[in-house]
Amino acid sequence: MHSRRVEIWLAIFFAVFAALTAFVWAPLDSETAAIYEFRRQVNIGDAMLPMVAGSGILLFSVVHLMLQLRRLQDEDVDPPFDRLTLFFYASFGGLLALSLIVMFWAGPLALALFGPSGDDSVTYRQMRSTFPWKYIGFVLGGFTLVFGLTSLIEGRIRWVRVISSILAVLGLILIFDVPFDTILLPPNGDF
Amino acid sequence: MSPLEYVWAGVMAVIAGPAAFEIFGVGIPITLLMVFGGFLLGVVGGxxxxxxxxxxxxxxxxxxxxIFGFTPDALLPVLGFLVGVMKGATVGGSVPAILFNTPGTPDAMMTTLDGYPMAQKGQAGKALRTAHFASVSGDTFSDLVLFTCAPFLAIIVEAYLGFGEKAALIILSMAFIAAVVGVSPMKGMIAAFLGLLVASIGTGEDFYSRLSLGTxxxxxxxxxIAAVMGVLILGEVLVAFENMWRERRSQSQIKEVAQSGDNHLSWKERKALMPFIGISALVGTIIGALPGIGSTLAAxxxxxxxxxxxxGPVKFGQGTPEGIASTEAANxxxxxxxxxxxxxxxIPGNVGAVFIILAAESIGGFNPGPTVFRFTTSEVNPELVIAFGLFTAMMLANIFNWVIGGRIMAACGIMSKIPNQVLLPMVLLLTLTAIxxxxxxxxxxxxxxxxAVLGYLLRKLRIPTLPFVIAFILAGNLEHAFRQAFAVSGGDPWFLFKSPMSLFFLALSVAVVIFFSRPKKPAANKAVEAERDA
Known part of the structure; x- marks a missing residue:
């Protein structure tokens, strides 16, 4: 359990979110109400489940709030998040976004730069299952992700990690691509 | 078909099913091969x-x-592989616990207490053999209980429970899981209802998809699959990344100890371990049958x-085979x-079972639940054949475990040396690629x-993820039961409180939540406390 203050704020957040869900979002964003009548028969409508879910969250977050308000001692004073968390996830998020962008666009970009041009020009969709185009995005994006993350966690760049990251990406190609014709590596299914 | 014919049909579905390849004209069944592959992967992964x-x-x-697609033929190979993984990982977890004092899986934490001291005394081989013997004995016992109890329980449920009672039973299961997993039942219940809410997005019976915000x-x-893997796997990976980044401690050098002690495990010694294995297997089986209670508590x-x-002369905690046997048989x-x-x-009671359900739901043609065990005589119930096929696959995995599990375990020590900061980024890429x-x-x-972000936030805020995932998976069944029970009652708003059985289930749900809300004493074991508070 976190500190009393954190738990109280958590309970308040869930209570507000649940109240909005149960009484605003669910009824307004469903075609049929919780209970509706159709051809003289009373039925449960689509709004029922989200309203029950929202009401459940509301009920238990209010009980949790009551219990926390009665609580006297803090069992754990460490906050769940701090500046380090923010810094790490900013770096991690940036690295992940970069990796996914590289993974998605490297293949089409390489094809545009180095692929056949003029009358022989082809789209990436036509080439997405052919060597080497189908591997470019996955290899570059996957390597960026694995090597970048390992280096971020270790706080230094090591050549041995370059090798292990390349081996990891090649290993995944061996698992997912080489034995199967029907499986597409990312991002080839999107083209 | 008679019950025995169903059992035989299940066995034959595995043994005489489609062949993967032939050796000297004899076809090797694909399910057998998949069970073996899963078992191998499980031991190495564990x-x-x-x-x-x-x-x-x-x-x-x-x-x-x-690979196998979404036809009924895919069910047994896929389920067989998953069962093989589940069983292999259970025995594999003890390898690093014994050799390096690092549990491969959380439930092997207690194995370190006697396994590592034995390895330090040069008896790593004996410790591994003990762990294997106890583990496979406990597992086999537990499977036999499953084979005998599950059909009877299902028949009782199907015979006596209507839609209202089934809805109340699902509520009871969710309440139980929410109450026993994690440090606060209230947070567990919030997680469960959050799972129901997320499951209702974009679903429903109307033309307009509810809660879709028009998108x-x-x-x-x-x-x-993306949602379940995101919360359960990637959420955990994110937390591990942050922790490793914070600690950034260098991997300490592993001290190699020459294994020159008594590494044999004789039949006499195995016989002496049996009382410990028997009691622990019983404890583990009872704990395992209750949804939501982890194997760490059983251990x-x-x-x-x-x-x-x-x-005996060597006390528990100082390197005695009985300590390893008691732990491994239970978990x-x-x-x-x-x-x-x-x-x-x-109703899936733990994370492993979640993936069995997911596989069955994704492929179709097999809906785990009381309807599976309908012993129809006039026509064949294919789900029942699959169920007995699954039992056969479990027994095959046990046979592999008895015969070669120990040797594979001994060869897997090297896997413990892969540092987590290298492994987990690969795990992230592997998971994303699989999705x-x-x-x-x-x-x-x-x-x-x-x-993954949701799973991370839940973990950081100490809200258990298992109730979320299980409610997310059960939401469809719960809503269906609600709608049916309401319709059968003729639109009675008190439809859930009409029968004594559903009233009993609902009262028990409330009682369970209240009971587990009492202030908890600190657990004697830190691993159990960590699992409880996760």
Whole structure:
């Protein structure tokens, strides 16, 4: 359990979110109400489940709030998040976004730069299952992700990690691509 | 068909099923091969700290679905592979616990107490043999209990429970899981209802997809596998990344000890271990049959029981085989019996069982629950044949475990040396690739990452993830039961409180939540406390 203050704020957040869900979002964003009548028969409508879910969250977050308000001692004073968390996830998020962008666009970009041009020009969709185009995005994006993350966690760049990251990406190609014709590596299914 | 004919049909579905290839004209059944492959992967994965059975099952599932497709023929090979992984990981977890004092899986924590001191005394081989013998004995016992109990429980449920009672039973199961997992039942209940809420996005019976905010992305609903893997696997990976980054401690050098002691495990010694294994297997089986209670608690209870029984010269905690046997028999006995609620009620009680349900739901043609065990005589019930085929696959995995499990374990020590900061980024890429292989769209990766953030936040805020996932999976069944019970009652708003049985289930749900809300004493074992508070 976190500190009393954190738990109280958590309970308040869930209570507000649940109240909005149960009484605003669910009824307004469903075609049929919780209970509706159709051809003289009373039925449960689509709004029922989200309203029950929202009401459940509301009920238990209010009980949790009551219990926390009665609580006297803090069992754990460490906050769940701090500046380090923010810094790490900013770096991690940036690295992940970069990796996914590289993974998605490297293949089409390489094809545009180095692929056949003029009358022989082809789209990436036509080439997405052919060597080497189908591997470019996955290899570059996957390597960026694995090597970048390992280096971020270790706080230094090591050549041995370059090798292990390349081996990891090649290993995944061996698992997912080489034995199967029907499986597409990312991002080839999107083209 | 008579019950015995159903059992035989299940066995034949595995043994005489489609062949993968032929050796000297004899076809090797694909299910047999998949069970073996899963078992092998499970032992290796279990022996690798940072990987665990549920993770391996999660990553394997999309690949398996891509290979075998979505026809009923795919059910036994896919389920057989997953069962093999589950069983292999259970024995594999003890390898690094014994050799390097690092449990490969959380439930092997107690194995370190006696396993590592034995390795330090040069008896690593004996410790591994003891762990293997106890683990496979406990697992086999638990499977036999599953085979005998699940059909009877399912028949009782099907015979006596209507839609209202089934809805109340699902509520009771969710309340129980929410109450026993995690430090606060209130937070567990919040997680469960959050799971119901997320499951209702983009679903329903109307033309307009509810809670979709008018967007196309939400209108088709939340991809099941991406969401479950995001919360359970990627959320855990994110927390591990942050912790490793914070600690950034260098990997300490592993001290190699020459294994020159007595490494043999004689039949006489095995016989002497049997009382410890028997009691612990019973403890593990009972704990495993209750949804939501982890195998770490079973291991701890098994160890504590064994400690009371033990009268040998070497005390528990100082490197005695009885300590390892008590722990391993208990945590392995959980793996069979925790399929009792899955197969008889359709309710997954732990993370491993979640992936069994996911596989069955994704492929179709087999809906774990009480309807599976309908012993129809006039026409064949294919689900029942699959159920007995699954039992056969479990027994095959046990046979592999008895025959070669020990040798594979001994060869897996090297896996423990892979540092987590190298392994986990690979795990992230592997998971994302597996999700993509299933959905072939980057949207699925975005969903998985969004659910990874949710899983991360839940863990950081100490809200248990298991009730969320189980409610997410059961939401469809619960809503169906609600609608049916309401319709049968003729629109009576008190339809859920009409029968004494459903009233009993609902009252028990409230009682369970109140009971587990009492202030908890600190657990004697830190691993159990960590699992409880996770």
């Amino acid at each position: 022996a690798t700290p940072g990987l665990a059975g549920p993770f391996l099952m999660a990553v394997s599932l999309p690949i398996l679905l891509s 196309e992305v939400l209108a088709s609903g939340v991809p099941l 701890t209870l098994g160890y504590a029981t064994g400690e009371k029984m033990h009268k 392995s006995a959980v793996s069979g019996s925790n399929l009792i609620p899955v197969l008889s009620l359709g 993509y292989a299933q959905e072939t769209s980057f949207v699925a990766i975005y969903f998985a990452l969004a659910f």
